[in-house]
Amino acid sequence: xxxxxxxxxxxxxxxxxxxxxxxxxxxxxxxxxxxxxxxxxxxxxxxxxxxxxxxxxxxxxxxxxxxxxxxxxxxxxxxxxxxxxxxxxxxxxxxxxxxxxxxxxxxxxxxxxxxxxxxxxxxxxxxxxxxxxxxxxxxxxxxxxxxxxxxxxxxxxxxxxxxxxxxxxxxxxxxxxxxxxxxxxxxxxxxxxxxxxxxxxxxxxxxxxxxxxxxxxxxxxxxxxxxxxxxxxxxxxxxxxxxxxxxxxxxxxxxxxxxxxxxxxx
Amino acid sequence: xxxxxxxxxxxxxxxxxxxxxxxxxxxxxxxxxxxxxxxxxxxxxxxxxxxxxxxxxxxxxxxxxxxxxxxxxxxxxxxxxxxxxxxxxxxxxxxxxxxxxxxxxxxxxxxxxxxxxxxxxxxxxxxxxxxxxxxxxxxxxxxxxxxxxxxxxxxxxxxxxxxxxxxxxxxxxxxxxxxxxxxxxxxxxxxxxxxxxxxxxxxxxxxxxxxxxxxxxxxxxxxxxxxxxxxxxxxxxxxxxxxxxxxxx
Numbered sequence: 001x002x003x004x005x006x007x008x009x010x011x012x013x014x015x016x017x018x019x020x021x022x023x024x025x026x027x028x029x030x031x032x033x034x035x036x037x038x039x040x041x042x043x044x045x046x047x048x049x050x051x052x053x054x055x056x057x058x059x060x061x062x063x064x065x066x067x068x069x070x071x072x073x074x075x076x077x078x079x080x081x082x083x084x085x086x087x088x089x090x091x092x093x094x095x096x097x098x099x100x101x102x103x104x105x106x107x108x109x110x111x112x113x114x115x116x117x118x119x120x121x122x123x124x125x126x127x128x129x130x131x132x133x134x135x136x137x138x139x140x141x142x143x144x145x146x147x148x149x150x151x152x153x154x155x156x157x158x159x160x161x162x163x164x165x166x167x168x169x170x171x172x173x174x175x176x177x178x179x180x181x182x183x184x185x186x187x188x189x190x191x192x193x194x195x196x197x198x199x200x201x202x203x204x205x206x207x208x209x210x211x212x213x214x215x216x217x218x219x220x221x222x223x224x225x226x227x228x229x230x231x232x233x234x235x236x237x238x239x240x241x242x243x244x245x246x247x248x249x250x251x252x253x254x255x256x257x258x259x260x261x262x263x264x265x266x
Numbered sequence: 267x268x269x270x271x272x273x274x275x276x277x278x279x280x281x282x283x284x285x286x287x288x289x290x291x292x293x294x295x296x297x298x299x300x301x302x303x304x305x306x307x308x309x310x311x312x313x314x315x316x317x318x319x320x321x322x323x324x325x326x327x328x329x330x331x332x333x334x335x336x337x338x339x340x341x342x343x344x345x346x347x348x349x350x351x352x353x354x355x356x357x358x359x360x361x362x363x364x365x366x367x368x369x370x371x372x373x374x375x376x377x378x379x380x381x382x383x384x385x386x387x388x389x390x391x392x393x394x395x396x397x398x399x400x401x402x403x404x405x406x407x408x409x410x411x412x413x414x415x416x417x418x419x420x421x422x423x424x425x426x427x428x429x430x431x432x433x434x435x436x437x438x439x440x441x442x443x444x445x446x447x448x449x450x451x452x453x454x455x456x457x458x459x460x461x462x463x464x465x466x467x468x469x470x471x472x473x474x475x476x477x478x479x480x481x482x483x484x485x486x487x488x489x490x491x492x493x494x495x496x497x498x499x500x501x502x503x504x505x506x507x508x509x510x511x512x513x514x515x
Contacts, residue, residue, distance in 0.1 A: 021352060024349070024352035024353050024356075025352065025353075025355070025356035025357075026356075027353060028353055028354060028357045029356075029357055029360075032357075048375065049375065103270070106270035106271060107270045107271065107273055107274060108271075108274065109271060110271030110274075111271070111274045111275055114275075114490070117490040117491075117493060117494055118486055118487075118490035118493070119447075119450070119451040119454065119489070119493060120451075121451060121454055121455050121458070122454055122470070122485075122486050122489040122490065123486070124458075125470040125471060125473060125474040125482050125485070125486075126482050126486050128474050129474065129477065129479055129482065130296070204365055205365045205366060205367065207365075208365040208366075208367040208368050209367040209455065212367055212370060212371075212459060213458065213459075220367075220368070223368060223370075223371040224371060226371065227371035227374060232372075235372055235375065236372070238368070238371075239364050239368050239369070239372065242364060242368045243360070243361075243365075243368075244363075246363045246364075246365060247363045250363075
């Protein structure tokens with residue numbers, strides 16, 4: 001038999017009318033789309049300023065069917081994956097080395113801080129001198145975008161592992177390596193992963209910047225090309241794809257994050 | 267400060283000197299350190315660089331004020347009102363996924379390549395972190411504090427002014443700090459992409475185009491220094507305005 005207790009609602013008052021979540025979320029985009037379509041139909045805005053939504057959609061499907069969109073997206077994603085892999089691996093190694101050895105930290109930290117201080121885009125002109133404007137520049141810039149947040153979060157994450165846990169490891173007569181493998185690293189996973197996610201987002205941002213600056217392929221190039229041709233539909237289509245790919249990257253890392261730490265409920 | 271921290275920079279400097287002196291690198295690409303220092307001195311004693319810096323800073327602040335003001339209003343609105351959260355929140359979170367530089371071609375087509383376009387871009391870059399942090403701050407007001415307010419029979423305005431806003435202030439100051447960093451980054455971006463030859467970004471581009479490595483180096487160092495100063499100012503301002511929360515990330 002179950003006893004049901006009705007708790008008085010805290011500060012009930014007159015019940016507020018609640019918007020249902022999904023329709024409310026879609027209301028504004030739908031209204032915007034309608035206004036946009038109406039404005040385009042009435043001819044308030046020239047297509048060079050704002051093309052009709054149908055036109056953007058047509059451009060998007062056309063780019064998709066010709067395979068251009070996929071090839072540009074693959075170029076961009078390839079660059080991000082390469083740069084991100086280099087930057088994240090270096091960042092993990094650097095962060096872990098500085099966290100585990102005060103001596104390494106003494107040697108490297110001031111230089112690292114100095115490098116981290118200049119925003120990604122500030123390095124572009126300097127690196128252009130030795131590297132030119134080819135792939136090497138793009139990969140290095142993207143790697144730098146990942147390096148800083150990954151290093152900082154790895155450093156902070158390993159530092160924040162409670163001393164008591166390490167002591168439990170030593171009480172079990174774990175070797176140094178075992179403590180690292182079974183105690184420190186698993187405990188540092190959440191903050192390290194935050195750094196990795198943040199790093200990937202920064203990489204994607206940096207990619208768009210370097211592709212705007214100099215490239216002959218990729219999604220950033222699609223934007224530049226669209227603007228030069230005064231094809232606003234292509235610019236908007238490019239922005240939609242950039243947002244979508246960014247979202248997919250972030251969502252897949254969020255999924256991986258949950259997989260990697262099954263001991264965390266949420 | 268530890269002397270060990272100097273080993274790496276000095277080692278690199280020595281390597282640079284060695285490579286330059288040994289003639290191992292194209293001197294156009296890698297001038298010897300002494301020459302770079304001499305050029306740097308010349309650049310730094312010329313008021314032109316500070317005029318450029320001033321132009322950049324003014325632009326950065328104008329965009330920041332616009333973006334942070336709008337962001338604060340938007341964040342507070344969404345944090346305080348559930349219907350606003352439900353109506354506007356999802357659209358905001360969707361648009362936030364557009365990498366900030368991807369807005370540049372759109373802004374260029376709508377507003378041209380003038381000062382207006384640059385300030386709008388900087389404001390846009392400031393808007394997102396400001397919204398996120400003020401929203402989070404106001405929505406995350408501890409329940410216990412709000413209950414104290416209702417025990418004291420605070421009206422909605424009193425509760426806002428005495429409880430919610432002070433509770434959200436540290437988070438808002440984090441937003442200001444992040445917003446300033448983003449604004450500064452966007453200033454340089456705007457000077458690269460939305461105009462040629464104005465401000466510090468213009469100096470960097472000029473240095474690159476003329477293969478003047480010293481000029482580029484001075485520009486990069488100034489860029490980093492200004493970023494550092496802005497972020498420290500925001501941090502100190504935050505600590506002073508909201509002393510009840512000591513650390514502001």
